[in-house]
Amino acid sequence: xxxxxxxxxxxxxxxxxxxxxxxxxxxxxxxxxxxxxxxxxxxxxxxxxxxxxxxxxxxxxxxxxxxxxxxxxxxxxxxxxxxxxxxxxxxxxxxxxxxxxxxxxxxxxxxxxxxxxxxxxxxxxxxxxxxxxxxxxxxxxxxxxxxxxxxxxxxxxxxxxxxxxxxxxxxxxxxxxxxxxxxxxxxxxxxxxxxxxxxxxxxxxxxxxxxxxxxxxxxxxxxxxxxxxxxxxxxxxxxxxxxxxxxxxxxxxxxxxxxxxxxxxxxxxxxxxxxxxxxxxxxxxxxxxxxxxxxxxxxxxxxxxxxxxxxxxxxxxxxxxxxxxxxxxxxxxxxxxxxxxxxxxxx
Numbered sequence: 001x002x003x004x005x006x007x008x009x010x011x012x013x014x015x016x017x018x019x020x021x022x023x024x025x026x027x028x029x030x031x032x033x034x035x036x037x038x039x040x041x042x043x044x045x046x047x048x049x050x051x052x053x054x055x056x057x058x059x060x061x062x063x064x065x066x067x068x069x070x071x072x073x074x075x076x077x078x079x080x081x082x083x084x085x086x087x088x089x090x091x092x093x094x095x096x097x098x099x100x101x102x103x104x105x106x107x108x109x110x111x112x113x114x115x116x117x118x119x120x121x122x123x124x125x126x127x128x129x130x131x132x133x134x135x136x137x138x139x140x141x142x143x144x145x146x147x148x149x150x151x152x153x154x155x156x157x158x159x160x161x162x163x164x165x166x167x168x169x170x171x172x173x174x175x176x177x178x179x180x181x182x183x184x185x186x187x188x189x190x191x192x193x194x195x196x197x198x199x200x201x202x203x204x205x206x207x208x209x210x211x212x213x214x215x216x217x218x219x220x221x222x223x224x225x226x227x228x229x230x231x232x233x234x235x236x237x238x239x240x241x242x243x244x245x246x247x248x249x250x251x252x253x254x255x256x257x258x259x260x261x262x263x264x265x266x267x268x269x270x271x272x273x274x275x276x277x278x279x280x281x282x283x284x285x286x287x288x289x290x291x292x293x294x295x296x297x298x299x300x301x302x303x304x305x306x307x308x309x310x311x312x313x314x315x316x317x318x319x320x321x322x323x324x325x326x327x328x329x330x331x332x333x334x335x336x337x338x339x340x341x342x343x344x345x346x347x
Contacts, residue, residue, distance in 0.1 A: 026080025
């Protein structure tokens with residue numbers, strides 16, 4: 001009989017230890033890398049049937065890429081060539097989806113075509129022939145300094161200023177600050193538009209979801225008589241999202257409101273349309289499909305607009321039809337929990 005050896009034999013496989021070759025270690029890490037890439041590419045395959053997980057994933061889709069650095073560290077610790085090569089897949093996919101949104105060397109916090117935020121509306125119009133500069137901002141109904149917010153918005157140099165969560169108490173402050181350069185206004189419920197150009201045919205847009213009672217009016221449609229032609233401008237504030245157990249990501253009312261707004265846009269007779277609003281969803285979220293399939297978003301960089309303390313999502317949007325979004329950028333924080341969003345659109 002052969003005597004038993006007392007020497008320890010090297011472990012030769014599996015995920016334990018660092019045994020095996022660089023091409024056999026780290027199979028779990030490689031699988032996770034493929035999973036991350038799959039979520040980025042096939043996010044629309046994640047169902048909403050359970051807790052609206054699909055919309056939740058799409059709301060924070062760019063942040064899925066944050067899974068790559070820790071996986072890379074673990075691959076380095078495991079000395080796994082297999083995992084390292086597999087990580088190239090989510091990196092490539094993320095770059096293809098979001099690489100064009102990374103800031104370039106020449107792109108600052110504001111639109112490079114507007115040297116200073118304090119430039120007057122007339123100067124902006126002179127610099128941008130056949131273009132409109134528009135500003136969208138949820139000013140927050142609990143804003144502690146509506147007058148200060150209004151002054152900051154008035155100084156931004158926009159032709160059109162759309163606001164949401166405008167309370168009756170704060171409305172005079174916004175009106176007083178915006179009126180000198182924006183003498184024309186339309187206000188419906190808690191949304192309003194201040195314009196440098198005349199407004200006609202202003203009316204509410206019914207985007208109220210079922211089950212919401214009381215005074216709830218968050219949709220506005222008006223015609224802006226610009227020097228370049230009439231434009232139908234919509235201002236909307238879609239219902240907020242909530243994450244609750246066991247329901248999950250509560251986007252049902254938001255989605256229902258988006259369908260109603262999409263129907264109004266489809267019925268719009270004017271060719272040129274601008275939508276300004278807090279849509280409580282990102283452009284990747286399938287819940288906004290009734291809007292994103294009909295309009296062209298003003299999209300440049302990430303420019304996350306909410307929450308102001310640590311912006312992680314762009315839920316404040318400018319979208320157009322039969323007009324071309326030229327650029328978009330966020331402004332410094334006001335007294336709101338949202339950042340203001342500005343954009344230039346070309347006729």
